[in-house]
Amino acid sequence: MSSPFNPLGDVLSGRALGASFYKSGPGSLVSLCRALLAQGRNAVILARGAADMAQLTALLHLFFPVSGDPMAHRPWAVLPAHTPGQPGMALWARRWAFLNACVRDNRPRILCLGVDNLLPKWPPPAALEHNSFELHAGESMAPDMILDQAAAWGYRRVGLVSQPGELSLRGDLLDMFPPGYEHPVRLEFFGDTLENIRLFDANTQRSLAEVKQVVILPVAPAILTEPFLTQARALWARLAQTGELSRASQAHLEDMLLKGDGAIWPGLYYEGAVPLERWLPQDSVFVLAQSSSLRPRLEEQEYAWTTELEKLSTAHGVSWPRHQIVWPEGMARRTWRDKPQLVFEDLVLGHEKHGTDLPERKVENFADLFWRPDEARRPWTTLVAGLKTWEEEHRQVLLSFHSAQSRRKFLKLAEHEGLTLRQEPPSGRHGLYALVSPLRRGMELQWNNTLILPEDVLQPGAAQGARPKPDKGFKGLAAFDDVNPGDLLVHRDYGLARFEGLSRLAVDQAANDYLLLSFDGGDKLYLPVDRLGLVQRFKGPEGAEPSLDRLGGTRWKTSREKARKAIEKIAQELVEMYAFRRVAKGYAYGPVGELFWEFEATFGFEETPDQERAIGEVLEDMERPEPMDRLVCGDVGFGKTEVAMRAAFRAVLDGKQVALLCPTTVLAEQHYQNFLKRMEGFPVNVGMLSRFVPPKRAKMVEEAAAKGELDILIGTHRMLSKHVSFPRLGLIILDEEQRFGVKHKEKLKTLKRNVDVLTLSATPIPRTLQLSLSGIRGLSVMETPPVDRKPVETALVDRNERMLANILAREMERQGQVFWVHNRVQSLPAVADFVRKLAPGARIAMAHGQMAEKDLEESMHKFW
Secondary structure, eight states, X not given: OOOTHHHHHHHHHTSOSEEEEESOOHHHHHHHHHHHHHTTOOEEXXXXXXXXXXXXXXXXXXXXXXXXXXXXXXXXXXXXXXXXSSOOHHHHHHHHHHHHHHHSOSSOOEEEEEGGGGSBOBOOTHHHHTSOEEXXXXXXXXXXXXXXXXXHTTOEEOSSOOSTTEEEEETTEEEEOOTTOSSOEEEEEETTEEEEEEEEOTTTOOEEEEESEEEEOOOSSSOOSTTHHHHHHHHHHHHHHTTSSOHHHHHHHHHHHHTTOOOOOGGGTOTTOBOGGGGSOTTOEEEEETGGGHXXXXXXXXXXXXXXXXXXXXXXXXXXXXHHHBOOHHHHHTTXXXXXXXXXOSOOTTSOOOSEXXXXXXXXXXXXXXXXXXXXXXXXXXXXXXXXXXXXXXXXXXXXXXXHHHHHHHXXXXXXXXXXXXXXXXXXXXXXEEEEOOOOSEEEETTTTEEEEEHHHHSSOOOOOOOOOOXXXXXXXXXXXXXXXXXXXXXXTTEEEEEEEEEEEEETTEEEEEEEEEOGGGOEEEEEGGGGGGEEEOOOSTTOOOOOOOTTOSHHHHHHHHHHHHHHHHHHHHHHHHHHHHHSOOOOOOOOOHHHHHHHHTOOSOOOHHHHHHHHHHHHHHTSSSOOEEEEEEOTTSSHHHHHHHHHXXXXXXXXXEEEEOSSHHHHHHHHHHHHHHTTTSSOOEEEESTTSOHHHHHHHHHHHHTTOOSEXXXXXXXXXXXXXXXXXXXXXXXXXXXXXXXXXXXXXXXSSSSEEEEEESSOOHHHHHHHHTTSSEEEEEXXXXXXXXXXXXXXXXXXXXXXXXXXXXXXXXXXXXXXXXXXXXXXXXXXXHHHHHOTTSOOOOOOTTSOHHHHHHHHHHHO
């Protein structure tokens, strides 16, 4: 195979107008663009659509990492797709940033754009020459001047800046989000002096970094300043005179100018609108990705523009001349015609081959690299062996991670294997590189011995708040607005009473409002509203009707004394148990080994900072000689189960048994399936005990646990029976401890005296939380949601069949599942029929506690 740099040299020297490369892909394309850049030439990449653009952009991030300094030179720029429709400010902010990058200086760049950007007409380069300015810290500049200019450029005033094209003035602070910046900027003035310029986070509004200067660009396609305003009106008058623009359309455009709305197509605003080619560097080499698909894409978009403009005309009653807004498809193709160009095709079919092969293979999953079944079962060991082999073969291996945190995690694991990875941008040297980019798909460049592997391919399947001050006193009501007649209230001194309503009485010629409380035997007490703090709501089981206390009786005093003694007893037991655990000698685990690092590497997600800290705290507790007692508190889906899995695996590696207790059968089954999948490929035996397990199978599980043949046993309170024993119990994991009954907790006390205990909870009971906050138990709080986790939406709506049907249809369309919860077993079949009516094509099953165990298990397994 001939070197790709031979035909590339012919193009650069002018000996050839173009060169073709076959069997290739995006990795090879970007590699040759880097070679063009090294030769001092500009490269313009033309891609077909959004998917190709995303892949190419990710590769540019990989080879040319973005600097933290917004003013630093970036050798590449990306122009987003230009789909048909009315101009939007957010997209035009990115377009102005791209146009500014094209003309900022004479240094060579890689410009990546979708071919559909060649159809619309663009503002002339002169529009940017006098409509951008650079602000420097310390210079004199009146904020009003910036506001006036920003209004003409399309900026919108808002309360808090969060999107490009927004600004907000609060006293001496002017917040703006100009094009070309990842974060908005905060300008701090003292009078007319610009003292400081800072970048800040749009979500938290907190400052991120101080910068010395900032470039302000327009955000609207139409810059509402002279001479463009006069030229635009002259253009509209001429088009109206020739009949190309209706009078209604002209009036609509004039109205937009009066409102300061610059969302006007450049071809319909600028007298000298130009093709995009006028903005591109003159000596550019055009790099055509999937060149055979570019012309069909332009033809599709030309038709789409025609259709969209017709729709807009029908919807708004105004017509827009298409020839003023977009170029014909043939005109757009002139951009790269007769220009130096590199043509890339992944297939040769349908082409007369007259170029160079640059073989590039897609790597989309772990099996594309390691195809043997036994390799997938031990992915970390397999990957480490592969990396060492590739390094010995003098290959260049680029590993791409989604974040710096996930890269740090990998480097920490790789260090234990004796692997050293470079973190600087890749050069021509072979070796292993660990980089950060949004790349999702991998590739092997066989022609230059390079592997590019994203994090997704490497993995198959792939701050605590202030402590609240305790209130030990009787906490009464603060207001009686939400207390209704008939409600049960507890008086601090007299006990349980019923609220009969509010009465107004005059005592000693002084009128006041009183709460009327009725006690047992018809006794009544009038409580002044200013002494509302003496009563509180009764808290008891729902639907319970306890007996009222009698005024002057002894029952309330006796009940309080019993409660006090019960609390003292519980406190004494807790103190004794935790004091024993402090002096008791538990099992101190040794340092983690290679197998644990391999297990950690098989986690298919990126740990959140809180999750990483919780795992570290749990492992640190296990290495101490005192028994661990730690509460891991976090919302549903925040990764508490993975913390438990790491602890369980650590215990099993040291020959200990693990018991995981769950309050419900369904939760036990879920944990069992998750543990089985997570422990697959490792020498760990996992069992389950619940009512889903047949008696014969349950007996076998109990015998295996008693013999020490079972490493991890997952189950409900059935595990606490006298038939279950653990000769090597080292760790108890409690999921949602507050949902276990009193008898179960008494049994747990005997198990917890000298073994490690890890409690998981999203809503810990006050006693558990108090023990953790007071330092008696360890506490790990997980407040950070996983990456890309969508917030839970909660809505209270009326029973509207049409709306419910739409919700179910939307969920079915996205291949989702629906839990429909009802509060009565007797009417559940009727509810199921109602749901079948709403979603005729859905598979619907019922599950409730009164079903036969076999039927319930079958329904739950079908849902999973």
